[in-house]
Amino acid sequence: MSFRPIPPGVFPPMDLPSYGSTHKRHPDQAPVRIPHTLTETSAPRFTSSAYPEHLDMSRHNGREAMGERIIIAGRVTDEDGRPQPGVMLEVWQANAAGRYQLDRDQHDAPLDPNFSGQARVFTDADGNWSITTIRPGAYPWRNHHNAWRPVHVHFGLHGAGFAQRLVTQMYFPGDPLLALDPIYQGVPEGARERLVAKFDLDVTRPEYALGYRFDMVLRGRLATPMENPA
Amino acid sequence: MITASQTSGPFWHLIDFPEWADLLRAGGPNDGVAGSRITLTGTVTDGDGAVCPDAMIEIWQAGPDGAYEAGFHGFGRCATDAQGRFRFATLKPGPVPGPGNSLQAPHITLAIFARGLMHHLTTRAYFAGEALNETDPILALVPEGRRGTLIAREASPGHWNLDIRLQGDHETVFLDI
Numbered sequence: 001m002s003f004r005p006i007p008p009g010v011f012p013p014m015d016l017p018s019y020g021s022t023h024k025r026h027p028d029q030a031p032v033r034i035p036h037t038l039t040e041t042s043a044p045r046f047t048s049s050a051y052p053e054h055l056d057m058s059r060h061n062g063r064e065a066m067g068e069r070i071i072i073a074g075r076v077t078d079e080d081g082r083p084q085p086g087v088m089l090e091v092w093q094a095n096a097a098g099r100y101q102l103d104r105d106q107h108d109a110p111l112d113p114n115f116s117g118q119a120r121v122f123t124d125a126d127g128n129w130s131i132t133t134i135r136p137g138a139y140p141w142r143n144h145h146n147a148w149r150p151v152h153v154h155f156g157l158h159g160a161g162f163a164q165r166l167v168t169q170m171y172f173p174g175d176p177l178l179a180l181d182p183i184y185q186g187v188p189e190g191a192r193e194r195l196v197a198k199f200d201l202d203v204t205r206p207e208y209a210l211g212y213r214f215d216m217v218l219r220g221r222l223a224t225p226m227e228n229p230a
Numbered sequence: 231m232i233t234a235s236q237t238s239g240p241f242w243h244l245i246d247f248p249e250w251a252d253l254l255r256a257g258g259p260n261d262g263v264a265g266s267r268i269t270l271t272g273t274v275t276d277g278d279g280a281v282c283p284d285a286m287i288e289i290w291q292a293g294p295d296g297a298y299e300a301g302f303h304g305f306g307r308c309a310t311d312a313q314g315r316f317r318f319a320t321l322k323p324g325p326v327p328g329p330g331n332s333l334q335a336p337h338i339t340l341a342i343f344a345r346g347l348m349h350h351l352t353t354r355a356y357f358a359g360e361a362l363n364e365t366d367p368i369l370a371l372v373p374e375g376r377r378g379t380l381i382a383r384e385a386s387p388g389h390w391n392l393d394i395r396l397q398g399d400h401e402t403v404f405l406d407i
């Protein structure tokens with residue numbers, strides 16, 4: 001079954017003048033709308049046996065990463081509210097100092113040998129997932145003078161159809177950098193606020209870690225196959 | 231309301247597992263599956279013609295029998311190198327059922343992620359010389375003059391190449407799926 005078209009007013013535009021890297025990378029031509037075929041309605045079958053879970057970024061090789069330990073939990077549903085089981089989430093982020101565990105990140109902040117910055121988790125039968133990590137730091141990114149990314153965690157989702165593939169970012173409540181960030185501000189108002197996690201005392205574990213909730217919504221299925229391109 | 235997309239960049243390499251570019255890797259999900267072995271390569275360039283050395287390409291394809299995930303795990307991921315090039319080793323997919331009773335020509339779907347792409351781009355690689363290309367229901371939706379941007383060329387036996395131009399002259403046709 002086909003997926004619903006992406007509704008207007010949710011995704012950021014490909015051409016975002018305030019984000020320099022889009023200038024020469026956004027297509028000039030409109031994409032060609034196609035009906036969904038088996039290619040778009042099916043998706044790779046990921047399993048935790050072939051793609052092992054890694055649920056805790058707060059420790060690496062048995063040692064604790066530096067920083068504020070946090071738990072992030074959420075639920076993946078589709079736009080009809082149906083829980084999405086078996087979704088593979090890939091998670092990646094900077095360390096507490098705002099530095100990625102990569103050669104190409106040259107930000108002058110310390111690396112943490114006990115922080116890998118990557119996790120993988122599958123949603124359960126009710127679409128729920130949870131990981132433990134440390135709160136990442138903000139980092140500079142040279143897009144404009146004195147440009148700093150708000151504190152964020154990257155998420156990649158593999159759903160039940162290739163058309164559901166989603167890569168997004170989670171932000172933290174109350175971050176003053178959100179108002180200044182072209183990538184976050186590029187998402188239309190009303191949709192962007194949903195990228196901000198909520199502090200959640202029910203996710204918080206006593207004497208252990210603060211908890212945040214981040215729910216994500218994937219495209220839903222159309223009731224009938226989409227026969228003609230709209 | 232669905233969750234908004236955000237760029238994967240600039241540090242998506244934390245989820246780069248180079249072995250995923252080889253769908254036929256020893257000990258991998260397709261180890262021993264029979265079919266026609268091919269490599270799919272390409273160079274990603276921007277509107278200035280400059281190469282994109284920090285892109286991530288994902289592929290999704292049917293197996294040699296034209297079925298998805300029935301004996302062949304058709305998923306791969308590859309980082310572009312310093313020259314903007316990607317390279318996958320895989321099996322040539324078979325024709326895939328299309329809308330109604332139609333048949334789609336063999337094709338590999340590509341999703342392109344990178345710094346500066348607010349959401350990923352989707353395109354397809356078809357194979358030059360394939361008779362079914364003439365009747366493929368998706369290719370038929372693409373203006374004839376731009377169709378070539380979706381047709382991989384056989385550079386040498388079994389080595390297919392399709393370059394991705396994000397913007398400007400001969401811009402790749404991207405698909406709104």
Ligand SMILES: [Fe+2]
Pocket residue numbers: 093094149152154239240241
């Ligand atoms: Fe980041």
